Amino acid sequence: MKRTLPLLLALFAALSARADEVQVAVAANFTGPMQVIAALFERDTGHKASLAFGSTGKFYAQIANGAPFQVLLAADDETPAKLVKEGYAVAGTPFTYAIGKLVLWSTDPKLVDGKGEVLKKGGFKHLALANPKAAPYGAAGLQVMTKLGVAESIKPLLVQGENIAQTHQFVSTGAAELGFVAYSQVIKNGQIGAGSGWLVPGNLYDPIRQDAVILAKGKDKVAAVALMSYLKGDKAKEVIKSFGYELH
């Protein structure tokens, strides 16, 4: 035992010198693609990416209060900019890793038509939307309804998910007949997988620019820097595109 302990310690030291771990906070809508990218990243670089999924607003509060995250993949571009301004993130590192697309989606194959006319016609009791105050996809959905002139009539039917993952859950369980979700959540082989949906045209809402940033706790960390450059690489871009995001 006396001899094996230093040996083990040396082994751990050797391992940790090569493979670093990065703590990543990931916006809920990017859950699917990030799981794929993290696996590729680990395979290609030997570093480990430990992922936490949630809403960007919650991550902001946690990061501002000392959460150990080293990289943030936000659902917007405002939060990373704010974190940089307040000194919680490293200046010069934010970049747009994906531009999100919004879908009006239902598990009912007949409910949502290809032009979103259902919003005017009605025939549903609940429409799920991510909290527009905190979630960019929720704000975008609200913008769409305002532009189409249906925001007031639909307002009493709105149910809010605290983030886009919960909003998707409301729709997928059928508790709400339809809802605004991220395209990445319902895409399968390049199209809306199940039920019915309307890929909302980009002119009805401001682009959902999703920025990544290195946080103060990830400054000069090898794995954090490696992950950021991996996100800009072709392999990651391909995954991001396959989940229905646009690239910068």
Next chain:
Amino acid sequence: MESADLSAVWLTLKLATTVTTLLLVFGTPIAWWLARTRSPLKGIVGAVVALPLVLPPTVLGFYLLVVMGPHGPIGRFTEALGLGLLPFTFPGLVIASVFYSLPFVVQPIQNAFEAIGDRPLEVAATLRASPWDAFWSVAVPLARPGFLSGAILGFAHTVGEFGIVLMIGGNIPDKTRVVSVLIYDHVEALEYTQAHWLAGGMVAFSFLVLLGLYTFNPARQKAL
């Protein structure tokens, strides 16, 4: 405080009052049965009643969402009755909260009934009191501290509920947006000032409730 905050406070009090009343009505027979029965089912019923104590609210919330949704058995039933679906409604929250706060009301009352023992009821019977009469004029007055604890804890626990409401509520103003959810909302939207008002209020409220419980009902302290 803004009007949205006030309406959330009002809704929360309405929910907690409704739930506490329902729990006293339906929880008392359950507590009585659990305290008096020699049935082998006692263990099972007691365990089911206590489940919300150990289950994460997310488990209850998730199952309630599925069961009360359009594909679930309760959802089909309420739709067949023409009542519509329960998620995202105030009655839906009431039902969820009744499950969630059940042990907090049943257990103190059950403990109080058990503490009475057989003797006072036997005496009542020898004085020709019917079981119904004995229950109301002997057992209930003797178990008063248990009822008080149960009511206060059930009320306070419903006020403090968060996870289930988040999962089946849908955050609708005046219907399902209770204080705990609104605090979460404020924090998410970085409105820390408003969050502090409500969160501080919750701390003060909870402290006062427990202070009252311990001050005016010292005998029940051990049961908590």
